[in-house]
Amino acid sequence: MNSIVCLKEVPDTETRIEIRGGKIVEEGIQYVVNPYDEFALEEALKWQEKFGGKVTILCLGPERARESILKGLAMGADEVYHLADPAFLGGDAYTTARALAAAIQKLGDYDIIFCGKQAVDEDNAAVGVMLAEMLDLPHVSVVSRFEIAADGKSARAERDIEGGREVVETPLPAVVTAQKGLNEPRYPSFRGIRQARSKPFTQWTVADLGLDAGGVGAAGAKLQVMEVLPPPDRPPGRVIPGEPAEAVKELVRLLREEAKVI
Amino acid sequence: MGNNVLVIAEQRGGVLKKVTFELLGVGAALASRLGGSVEAALLGSGLDNLSEALAQHGAAKVYLADDPGLARYSSEGYCNTLAALIQTIQPAIVLAGATAMGKDLAPRLAARLGVGLASDCTDLEIDNGRLLATRPIFAGKALAKVKLNGDPQMATVRPNVLPVPAPDASRTPTVQPVAAVVDRIRARVVDIVSAGVGEIDVAEANIIVSGGRGVGGPEGFAPIRSLAKTLGAAVGASRAAVDAGWIEHSHQVGQTGKTVTPNLYIACGISGAIQHLAGMKTSKVIVAINKDPEAPIFKVANYGIVGDLFTVVPLLEQELKALLAEQ
Numbered sequence: 191m192n193s194i195v196c197l198k199e200v201p202d203t204e205t206r207i208e209i210r211g212g213k214i215v216e217e218g219i220q221y222v223v224n225p226y227d228e229f230a231l232e233e234a235l236k237w238q239e240k241f242g243g244k245v246t247i248l249c250l251g252p253e254r255a256r257e258s259i260l261k262g263l264a265m266g267a268d269e270v271y272h273l274a275d276p277a278f279l280g281g282d283a284y285t286t287a288r289a290l291a292a293a294i295q296k297l298g299d300y301d302i303i304f305c306g307k308q309a310v311d312e313d314n315a316a317v318g319v320m321l322a323e324m325l326d327l328p329h330v331s332v333v334s335r336f337e338i339a340a341d342g343k344s345a346r347a348e349r350d351i352e353g354g355r356e357v358v359e360t361p362l363p364a365v366v367t368a369q370k371g372l373n374e375p376r377y378p379s380f381r382g383i384r385q386a387r388s389k390p391f392t393q394w395t396v397a398d399l400g401l402d403a404g405g406v407g408a409a410g411a412k413l414q415v416m417e418v419l420p421p422p423d424r425p426p427g428r429v430i431p432g433e434p435a436e437a438v439k440e441l442v443r444l445l446r447e448e449a450k451v452i
Numbered sequence: 453m454g455n456n457v458l459v460i461a462e463q464r465g466g467v468l469k470k471v472t473f474e475l476l477g478v479g480a481a482l483a484s485r486l487g488g489s490v491e492a493a494l495l496g497s498g499l500d501n502l503s504e505a506l507a508q509h510g511a512a513k514v515y516l517a518d519d520p521g522l523a524r525y526s527s528e529g530y531c532n533t534l535a536a537l538i539q540t541i542q543p544a545i546v547l548a549g550a551t552a553m554g555k556d557l558a559p560r561l562a563a564r565l566g567v568g569l570a571s572d573c574t575d576l577e578i579d580n581g582r583l584l585a586t587r588p589i590f591a592g593k594a595l596a597k598v599k600l601n602g603d604p605q606m607a608t609v610r611p612n613v614l615p616v617p618a619p620d621a622s623r624t625p626t627v628q629p630v631a632a633v634v635d636r637i638r639a640r641v642v643d644i645v646s647a648g649v650g651e652i653d654v655a656e657a658n659i660i661v662s663g664g665r666g667v668g669g670p671e672g673f674a675p676i677r678s679l680a681k682t683l684g685a686a687v688g689a690s691r692a693a694v695d696a697g698w699i700e701h702s703h704q705v706g707q708t709g710k711t712v713t714p715n716l717y718i719a720c721g722i723s724g725a726i727q728h729l730a731g732m733k734t735s736k737v738i739v740a741i742n743k744d745p746e747a748p749i750f751k752v753a754n755y756g757i758v759g760d761l762f763t764v765v766p767l768l769e770q771e772l773k774a775l776l777a778e779q
């Protein structure tokens with residue numbers, strides 16, 4: 191069971207985002223592994239324990255992302271392919287999926303591709319599914335339960351939908367995008383952390399993938415960000431004073447007469 | 453390339469989702485700026501009678517793919533059918549809901565058509581003849597205004613944000629049957645497990661009553677659930693409550709839970725961590741009930757009550773019951 195895990199580095203969810211001149215200020219941002227990609231990696235490692243094979247991390251991102259990738263190796267992944275060529279950067283979900291798809295085609299020899307359901311920076315929730323289409327593979331997205339058949343040729347997944355879950359069966363290879371609840375990502379062990387730096391780590395350029403620099407990254411992006419704005423401020427709220435019974439009466443009146451929501 | 457807007461209608465079990473009407477509303481506004489009209493694509497099995505509601509909410513035409521092979525949603529069946537339709541009718545803009553279905557389908561369809569995608573948008577307008585979409589990024593800590601190169605321009609739209617247009621009962625549907633393409637579906641839905649009977653999903657609710665670590669345990673959700681029932685509301689939760697195992701993850705609101713935009717969000721025993729706010733800050737009205745007057749949730753709440761939720765929540769329910777009885 192050879193798995194490829196697409197892992198992205200994103201700002202820590204605690205980060206306060208500062209906007210200056212219609213752009214996000216990058217200084218001072220702390221970066222971490224996208225939380226959903228930790229579920230993706232954990233799932234790959236779990237099935238590797240059962241079936242053997244290898245777990246490969248694929249990451250498109252700047253040189254800086256090396257630290258996050260090392261965490262993935264420390265958790266137990268076997269090797270890394272890092273698309274760090276600046277030409278890959280600044281793209282959108284489409285160009286990212288396209289570069290990842292080209293890398294996966296070059297790697298070949300895989301049974302399953304795990305992604306996160308969403309990267310918590312741009313919140314596209316699109317790359318995994320686009321990747322599936324570009325590789326002509328089936329996909330199951332937002333998966334919270336996952337089981338590979340004993341023969342390793344098909345899988346059964348549950349995905350969250352409004353008011354319930356869909357049970358989906360798919361042949362492998364397929365793309366699966368991980369939702370929270372799928373598993374509990376392991377912490378890297380000391381041994382894992384020690385070994386991480388000696389595991390195979392390959393960087394690929396646009397030319398290595400046989401892609402045209404005009405079709406990837408910022409140059410190829412189909413989505414253009416015109417401007418980034420801070421969200422509108424919420425009007426200042428008020429705490430309703432008084433004893434609970436009084437305050438509740440006043441709250442109900444305000445909800446009804448002022449806010450008109452009940 | 454034409455100048456029409458195509459709305460991908462969403463139905464489950466023969467019931468149209470409200471977001472479909474919201475899409476028809478914004479779609480009509482966009483189409484009129486382009487000198488075109490808004491149309492709908494409806495996929496499923498045995499759905500003839502849904503075309504009427506689509507027409508009444510603005511669809512000038514309904515493309516209907518009615519086939520037993522589409523009885524259940526599948527990304528491939530829907531994508532294959534819609535890609536063929538879109539290549540024929542060439543709309544300028546294609547819209548879907550940012551729902552479990554829309555988020556699963558739209559990226560696949562965009563990749564098939566070789567175009568980009570603006571996902572989970574909260575506003576759409578036309579600027580210089582092209583779609584200008586607003587989408588929250590970094591879990592709502594910023595808003596990006598984006599445009600798309602290439603045609604059609606595809607976007608998914610967050611439910612509950614845009615208004616439902618008033619239906620016009622005099623409009624009758626123009627239905628054009630289209631071929632379903634269902635011969636190559638690999639990933640198949642074999643079953644649908646529904647959550648508790650009568651349970652409303654937070655992503656679709658008009659009112660949400662949420663509990664956090666302050667509820668103290670699984671049984672602490674009882675007054676929350678009871679208030680929710682009285683209000684016809686969904687039950688939400690913070691991650692702290694979910695991680696403690698007091699309630700299922702499907703209830704979690706926030707950065708690693710669901711993003712919600714109800715009319716009313718009542719946060720009980722929730723401190724208001726940045727990752728929780730990310731999921732609910734765009735609610736129209738926020739009420740916070742917390743015993744700590746310094747809790748950050750009060751900074752985003754329209755109305756706050758400082759007090760013990762086990763006192764305040766039952767009182768609130770009582771008061772609301774009295775009010776509902778009056779009506």
Ligand SMILES: Cc1cc2nc3c(=O)[nH]c(=O)nc-3n(C[C@H](O)[C@H](O)[C@H](O)COP(=O)(O)OP(=O)(O)OC[C@H]3O[C@@H](n4cnc5c(N)ncnc54)[C@H](O)[C@@H]3O)c2cc1C
Binds near residue numbers: 692693707721727742
């Ligand atoms: C990567 C990442 C993703 C995350 N995603 C999410 C997410 O999606 N959603 C989410 O919610 N969190 C998320 N978190 C967690 C978040 O940081 C907070 O830990 C969490 O929201 C805290 O939940 P809480 O407010 O219920 O608990 P606490 O912060 O412990 O707050 C409990 C509150 O209850 C009040 N209280 C206690 N007893 C009572 C009482 N009897 N009556 C009234 N008030 C009472 C207290 O004053 C306190 O304010 C995420 C964290 C990380 C790192």
Ligand SMILES: Nc1ncnc2c1ncn2[C@@H]1O[C@H](COP(=O)(O)O)[C@@H](O)[C@H]1O
Binds near residue numbers: 250305316
């Ligand atoms: N730059 C990237 N490198 C590796 N994987 C990525 C990258 N961008 C997105 N992904 C994968 O696609 C998922 C969804 O990302 P997105 O569509 O950007 O929300 C992520 O959780 C990752 O698994």
